[in-house]
Amino acid sequence: MSSQQCKNSESCSGVWCRFRDGQPEYLVRHYWWAYLWRWGVWFFDHQPIINAILFGQYKTLSHRALRDCMKERPEGRMLQLTCAYGSMTPSLLKEMDDELYLMDVADIQLKATRKKLAAMDKERLLCARMNAEYLAYADDAFATVLIFFLLHELPPEARERSISEAIRVLQPGGRLVVTEYGACPKKHLLWRFPVTRWVLQRLEPFLESFWQVDLFAMLDRHARTQGKVIRQVDEFHCFAGFYRVCVFELEQSLE
Ligand SMILES: C[S@@+](CC[C@H](N)C(=O)[O-])C[C@H]1O[C@@H](n2cnc3c(N)ncnc32)[C@H](O)[C@@H]1O
Structure with a gap:
């Protein structure tokens, strides 16, 4: 429209x-x-700002996600499911020597990501504008899918559809890396202190609903619906469990 x-x-x-x-x-x-908003995109895409938003945990989380994507990486294509501020995409491209697929529904985000890349890396970033809820990729197209702080920003129905799509495009034997808020942090200072809780809830209107979700149970349900089997192979926590990086793998098909 x-x-x-x-x-x-x-x-x-x-x-x-x-x-x-x-x-x-x-x-x-x-x-x-x-x-x-272009000034918003300009402002947030600075390392100190994005680090402050993640309470100083950006480096820890991005390094861990990068490691989890690259370590004994399954053979095949890699998809980053939506853009992310900071150095995530440039770092991934530095570690890889093949192409990285990146999709986002906002043109301004795809352009901002490309701007951060060296000329040679630009050629290996295959950008496409699309909605994570309805991916225009084939079934089983990717060996690795990275989701970096997207799920908590989606309303529940959009979250379900995006998860279902991420599993659909992930091949058997493939790996899904999810960096996100941890489970509901009832004991965390930021949650117990009403002002910070209020600010978080205002800025992240769907975070509360994400905190209610059992991430593995949701992935498992969608995988089963599609005749796939998913298992969790790793989970890393930081900032007293406020954030996590989870690694899931789809079982190899027996055929
Ligand atoms: C990955 S999330 C959050 C990233 C995190 N705050 C950061 O930058 O580290 C933000 C991106 O998701 C994109 N996005 C949100 N909903 C989407 C959807 N349904 N389909 C595709 N992209 C979406 C936004 O355009 C934005 O570029």
Whole structure:
């Protein structure tokens, strides 16, 4: 829907409406300032800022995710499921000598990621604009899929669809690396202190629902529906369990 069409619609009178350009409504409504507004994209894509947002844990989490993607990496293509601020994509490309597939529903994010790359690495980044809920890749297309802090930003139905799609495009024997908030951190200072909890809930409207999810159970349900078997092979926690990096693998098919 174009922004012009939006202005005419009664339900679309907020600032966010101007940023609509084919993305899901939740993204535009709740995150336009962080992912779609050019000054927001400029501001957040600075290492100290993204590190501050993750309470100083960016390096630990990105290094761990990188290690989990690359260590004895299954043979085949790698997909990064949506862009991420910081050095994640450039670091992945530095470690790989083949292509990295990257998709995102926001053009401005794909362009910002490309800008961060050296000329030679740009050629190996295969960008495509698409919705994580409806991936335009074939079944079993990838050997590795990385999801870096996406799931908590999705409303529950979008989260279910994106997980289902991630499993669909992952080949048997393939690896899924998920970097995310940990399980509901009821004992963590940031959760117990009402002000920080309130700020987190305001900035991340779907985090509360993500905290209620049993990640493995959700992955397992979607894998079974598709006749695949998933198992968790690693889980790393940091910042007193506030964040985690989980590694899952699909079992090899017996055929
Ligand atoms: C990976 S998440 C959060 C990343 C994290 N805050 C960071 O930068 O480290 C943010 C990205 O997800 C994208 N995104 C959100 N919902 C999406 C969807 N349904 N399909 C594709 N991309 C989506 C946004 O456009 C944005 O580029």
